[in-house]
Amino acid sequence: MSPAPASARALTVDSLNPKVLALADHFGGAIARRAQRMQEMLEKDPGSYPFNEIIYCNLSNPHSLGQQPNKFFHEVLALCDYPHLLHWSVTNSIFSSDAIARAREILDLIPGRATGGYSHCQGTEGLRNTIAVGIASRDGFPCYAEDIFLTDGAAPPVHMVMQLLIRGEKDGILCPVPSQFLYTSSMVLCGATLVPYYLDESGGWSVSISDLKKHLDAGRSEGITVRGLVVVNPGNPTGQVLVGENQCEIVEFCRSENLVLIADEVYQENVYTDEKKFNSFKKIARSMGYGEGDISLISFHSVSNGYYGECGRRGGYMEVTGFNSEVRKQVYKVASLSACSNISGQILMSLAMNPPMVGDESYTFYQEERGRIILLLSQCAEAMVQTFNSFEGMTCSKAEGAMFVFPSIRLTKKAIAAAEAMNTKPDVFYALRLLESTGIVVLPGSVFGQVPGTWHFRCTILQPEEKVQLFIYRFKAFHEAFMGEFHD
Amino acid sequence: MSPAPASARALTVDSLNPKVLALADHFGGAIARRAQRMQEMLEKDPGSYPFNEIIYCNLSNPHSLGQQPNKFFHEVLALCDYPHLLHWSVTNSIFSSDAIARAREILDLIPGRATGGYSHCQGTEGLRNTIAVGIASRDGFPCYAEDIFLTDGAAPPVHMVMQLLIRGEKDGILCPVPSQFLYTSSMVLCGATLVPYYLDESGGWSVSISDLKKHLDAGRSEGITVRGLVVVNPGNPTGQVLVGENQCEIVEFCRSENLVLIADEVYQENVYTDEKKFNSFKKIARSMGYGEGDISLISFHSVSNGYYGECGRRGGYMEVTGFNSEVRKQVYKVASLSACSNISGQILMSLAMNPPMVGDESYTFYQEERGRIILLLSQCAEAMVQTFNSFEGMTCSKAEGAMFVFPSIRLTKKAIAAAEAMNTKPDVFYALRLLESTGIVVLPGSVFGQVPGTWHFRCTILQPEEKVQLFIYRFKAFHEAFMGEFHD
Missing domain, CATH: 3.40.640.10 (Type I PLP-dependent aspartate aminotransferase-like (Major domain))
Structure with missing residues (x-):
């Protein structure tokens, strides 16, 4: 970071557009900032928490959680970026034929084949x-x-x-x-x-x-x-x-x-x-x-x-x-x-x-990639919904689509009082305690709005297959301890 | 185009944000719209004008005017788009070694190597x-x-x-x-x-x-x-x-x-x-x-x-x-x-x-590409400046940088009166006449603002080498005819 100025002369925060000041600070909110600090702590000193990694369930960012990009799409992108590849016969041996054909079609659609224009x-x-x-x-x-x-x-x-x-x-x-x-x-x-x-x-x-x-x-x-x-x-x-x-x-x-x-x-x-x-x-x-x-x-x-x-x-x-x-x-x-x-x-x-069609070289692999990912997402969603519905005081609607579940938690008076004592919203309090205990990052319902007096959190269904059981195990232990601690 | 609705119910133009209504319509302005219609005419009927193509000097869009993209940049982009290429030995024979090295470095900089995240x-x-x-x-x-x-x-x-x-x-x-x-x-x-x-x-x-x-x-x-x-x-x-x-x-x-x-x-x-x-x-x-x-x-x-x-x-x-x-x-x-x-x-x-450095495989070719393009731009600029300064009633500052010249034209009273009779600004009138006579598209100074009573146009210096003489020839003939027609 650049050295903090003694006084930046021209601009003070109260001289900025009040509509900008009124924007909520969701991305850099309390939970995300805390998770980032914990991640840095874990990198420096792996023993600093009773877990070895932060589990990000706050962001719908599949590739950053290990999902592999689609092969056909990336073949076409690479060919369009560097069309010289289309002139070499070796390209036929390393790219699928329909990706080559599609790249040619796309380049023909772009005036002057100028992907840089x-x-x-x-x-x-x-x-x-x-x-x-x-x-x-x-x-x-x-x-x-x-x-x-x-x-x-x-x-x-x-x-x-x-x-x-x-x-x-x-x-x-x-x-x-x-x-x-x-x-x-x-x-x-x-x-x-x-x-x-x-x-x-x-x-x-x-x-x-x-x-x-x-x-x-x-x-x-x-x-x-x-x-x-x-x-x-x-x-x-x-x-x-x-x-x-x-x-x-x-x-x-x-x-x-x-x-x-x-x-x-x-x-x-x-x-x-x-x-x-x-x-x-x-x-x-x-x-x-x-x-x-x-x-x-x-x-x-x-x-x-x-x-x-x-x-x-x-x-x-x-x-x-x-x-x-x-x-x-x-x-x-x-x-x-x-x-x-x-x-x-x-x-x-x-x-x-307009993905690959029946008969295209990439079709079968494309369908496999697609089927596998949708299956993993739906399995993760189902496991989460089932788990959350088994928790005391929690109900969770079926994840029919998108990338999220949004369970409701009935927080006890004691939990709400504890949150208020810390000047924190009850759902933020729950999410922060979850993060501190398990490394799991979810976004509190108050970020999205909810019926007053109800509390929720949003959890993405993007956990890799091998981590879903660990997620459930840690979350369950936390939730039981939390409900025990704050029993009315 | 979708069929024009008899009456789109929910929205009328006067119910929109007045700040949007107040925006000037530069991109779709009179000159650009006219040029587009002429282009379509020429495609349908090549004999419809005394020239066979529209010469776009209004947009700073080099690749659409035939400038070739930089090889090193596009090699790296393709490798980052489809990193599988980095696993194959054949890649070493079709990509430069520093592009391969740079792509690896960049992928290492991206968390999870997720260019899709x-x-x-x-x-x-x-x-x-x-x-x-x-x-x-x-x-x-x-x-x-x-x-x-x-x-x-x-x-x-x-x-x-x-x-x-x-x-x-x-x-x-x-x-x-x-x-x-x-x-x-x-x-x-x-x-x-x-x-x-x-x-x-x-x-x-x-x-x-x-x-x-x-x-x-x-x-x-x-x-x-x-x-x-x-x-x-x-x-x-x-x-x-x-x-x-x-x-x-x-x-x-x-x-x-x-x-x-x-x-x-x-x-x-x-x-x-x-x-x-x-x-x-x-x-x-x-x-x-x-x-x-x-x-x-x-x-x-x-x-x-x-x-x-x-x-x-x-x-x-x-x-x-x-x-x-x-x-x-x-x-x-x-x-x-x-x-x-x-x-x-x-x-x-x-x-x-951070382009290729001395010692990198791509360095020499990169410098050649760069030198050739900068030379062409500066030659085009010099030819245009010299030409415009030779025209009656026109002066043009040196193009020291960027991609434009912005000559000033002293329009005659007669030309100004003719523009006013058509309810058009004098610089727009000049640019429209230029377009109709030559197919050359420039943007009138009033799009950018100018000292009241002065008239200019902006012309890009992106014409391909082989077209610069044609541009000058056509422009000169037009300008002489224009000044003749509107001599005070």
Whole structure:
């Protein structure tokens, strides 16, 4: 670190934008900072804790937990990065034939084969065409390249949408509680009013339309113009997959209440139950007979998720439908402020939406990779759900999708009092004690929001197979000791 | 395009954020849209214009104009994308040894060798260390990885800085006129007041401290709190390289007036004159004896520029010094909103700051590539400057750096009247006529701002060697005809 200045002259923290100051410090929060210090301690002195490693269940970052990248995707990326490889015959012996063919196709789609050039602001047109084909094939309804904006992951387009819709604090967005902090942070930064609605935990974290209506009316009665509704499906942090009927209700609600439906569908490939299936909100709306003129709909997707989990690649798209041409021009202007998204991420997004097909050399291996990862995720989820439901005072909904479980803990009065005595929220207190005792890092429910008086934590289902039993063993011992210590 | 909706219900353009509506439409502006339509016409019917191609001199996008990517950089990227290549002996015969060694080093710097994982919010620590070494070696003063934020090009950090500094319309930023629209757009979106200062064209686009002081005082007298000063060096659109004495004056001005010095140094490797040398503002400040406590300084760099011009890779960094720890926490919070920048861009930025050294296998070829490109750019610049200075009514400062020339045209009263009759700005009128007659696309000075009553255009110096004479021939014929037609 650079030497701490005696006094940095020009800037004091209280002279900064108050909207930035109001942002919660989630990534660098108490739990993450403590875990980092413990990790450093363990590296220096391996005996400093009764465990030898920190178990990160706070971040949805599969590759950093040992998940191997997809071979086909990375072959294509390497060939596009260094197209000279395509000129050498030896390449045929070390790359799969369909990766070579795909790289050639992609290079042909990029004007001048210039992977180092800026693309169109919305992303390379040819890659958007490929993605539109993938979306159309997923939904059974048409999709147009002009509706696709390729983005550096899902965060930039969320900020774009908020910038477009929010004029000031009298504008609000209906946002689920609990929800990922990307939405709440983006709203704070734009000065929007968060109009919360509560996911129904007893109904498997479904969306209750009467609850939506209640909160919409409450917001409106306070003079808030509610511009849109955020739905996260499959859910983060809650791991539910919405049923089609519930989705139809949500579409109808947005249409009749004149709200932009902002659908976070980044976990669309992470579904772990045979009983449910991912349906995009666009497919639902079109199936109901609603077209461009009936509902304004934005969908986000990203390569950070799915079974491939390519978070660091920052690829993503936003599909924008039901916006008139004047509004679309404004979307385009905001998108053009960052020139374009990164080309590797654009390529990867096109691969994710159009993976190897039957007959392609990579197909079988690709399916094996995919099947293995989805199986591991679902086994990890099932083991965790079963474990948490066996704990005293804990209940945990099934992880139907995404990468998380979000169990509820009934904390005792004594535990709550102990937390208060330390000036800590009860769920943060629980998570900190868990970390100190086991090295397991989870995020407290208060980071995501929860019904007042209830306490939760979010735990990713990304533990490698060989570590799941250790995780359960340590967590169980901790929880029993904790409940013993704080028995009312 | 999706069918135009009869009426998209939820959203009308006048219900959007007025700050978005206020953004100028530069990328999709009249000239670019016209050029695109002409390109489409030419593709359909090659005989539709008296030329057979559009000559793009509006965008600084070297690879799209045929510049070949750097071999060493792309070898390393491919190896990092698909590290399996490192296991095969054949790789030694198709990749250079230092690219292989560098890829191994980089993979070792990335936790878990996971190029698909999220990095630290500021970027992978090891890559930031490498970049800090590069900066320290460039400046001869220490640089710390903790001060570096790796970014998706230079646009996101500019928006971050504006978000941090700007509380509302009573906050202002001193910004050069002419200047790149990234800064003006970002200010519009944050609701900042632009406090303009005028670069001194007769002094080779240098910064006049008395002009700075005059505009600062004028802003303050209108109740504006001026938070910072933007300096672009080498200049965009103006192509100047500031001399050390001028830089010292600017540093002293920011220090004494308590302004954050926001230094856009993205063209630091593009200098075409032996008489001048790029000096970072940090080097200048440190050379003057000013340390962390004396001045708050932000520097931007990006892989979109330099001789490599890897625009589509979206790699960049921001170096932040002279910020106290409380302020830095806020910078970190804003950076964490987008999780991290893309890893390929991070890797490329580390390569650009630490290219092959003497003794490395790639060194000679790297130097040849670099030398050839810089030579072509400087030859193109010189030919253009000479040509424009030979035109009636045109003067053009030397292109000392960056990728542009910015000639001034003295338009006749008749030309101005003709433009006004078409409800067009005179410089836009000139650029449109140029486009229609020659297929050459330049950006009118009004996009960047200019002293009222003066007219300019920005022209990139990226034309391939074989096209420079054609460019000059066509431009000359047009200009003579134009001046003939509109002679007063």
